Amino acid sequence: MAVSQTFILPDLVEFANAVIVAPTAKRIDIVGNPDLVPTDITTFDLKYSHYLSDGEFLKAGAFYKDLTNPIEDAENKSASDEVATYTFINSESASIYGLELDGRVGFERMTNLVSDTSTDWLHDIYLSGNFTLLESQVTLTPEQALIYTTADRGLQGLSPYIVNLALEYQDEDRLITLLYNIQGERLRLIGFKNAPSENELLGIPDTYEIPPHVVDLVWKETVYKDVDVTLKLGNLLDDETVWYRFGGSLLKGEGTSRDYARENLVSDRFKTGRVYRLGISYKY
Secondary structure, eight states, rough: OOEEEEEEEOOHHHHSEEEEEEEHHHEEEEETTTTOEEEEEEEEEEEEEEEEEEEEEEEEEEEEEEEEEEEEEEEEOSSSTTTEEEEEEEEEEEEEEEEEEEEEEEEHHHHHHOOOOOOGGGGTTTEEEEEEEEEEEEEEOOHHHHHBBBSOOTTTTOEEEEEEEEEEEOOOOOOEEEEEEEOOOOEEEEOBBBSOTTSSOOOOOEEEEOOOOOOEEEEEEEETEEEEEEEEEEOTTOEEEEEEEEOOOOOGTTTHHHHHHHHOEEEEEOOOEEEEEEEEEOOO
């Protein structure tokens, strides 16, 4: 068990008293907030590890995080419908708790559990991965509760689950890894109200993100003594990221189910493209 205290400083974009225009099809003005303060985090961790061999292990853990002044991405009013304005705020506090599972096991070990057949050829192949399950709750100040769309919600940017899987082949001179990642839907931008009144259609809803499925392939080869060549094929699926609006009184009368919002209130769809990299390194 471990207890730790850390803090996170606002980065330059978040803190600068400046406007950055994002290079997107629709104009997006990113407005820094010089009034931001650091986020203080107290973390409680409980972990268990079991090592099957030098390269194989199983781990499980639980954690709780208490955040003071967490920094979140929010949407502000804009002078034009053709321009979106994003900024950053310190919420009053937030809590995060969850479970983590982590492991790396050889295929030879797994097949020997169910078969007596020789599996020496599987000796260099491994399956690894981790799974994180999360819950969070944000507390807003009374003033923020009047401004922003949803007061009872989780932390902006945090997915309720994260899955990473890797299929690895490793010998003395070669490492080939096929990687897969998926994350659950998350709050991408906090929406705002036009006025603190229950009698008006207020502002815009929150923006949620459906993250893409991501598959990468990394091939690392030792070609001569301490010279390595690495080929990375990133984002092979080039899956689509989807943003949609959900929450807030603006949706009343239109249908407020999340399924309705996913189908009918999409605000953006985009792909980030595939990545191809070839690198050479030398150890000395």
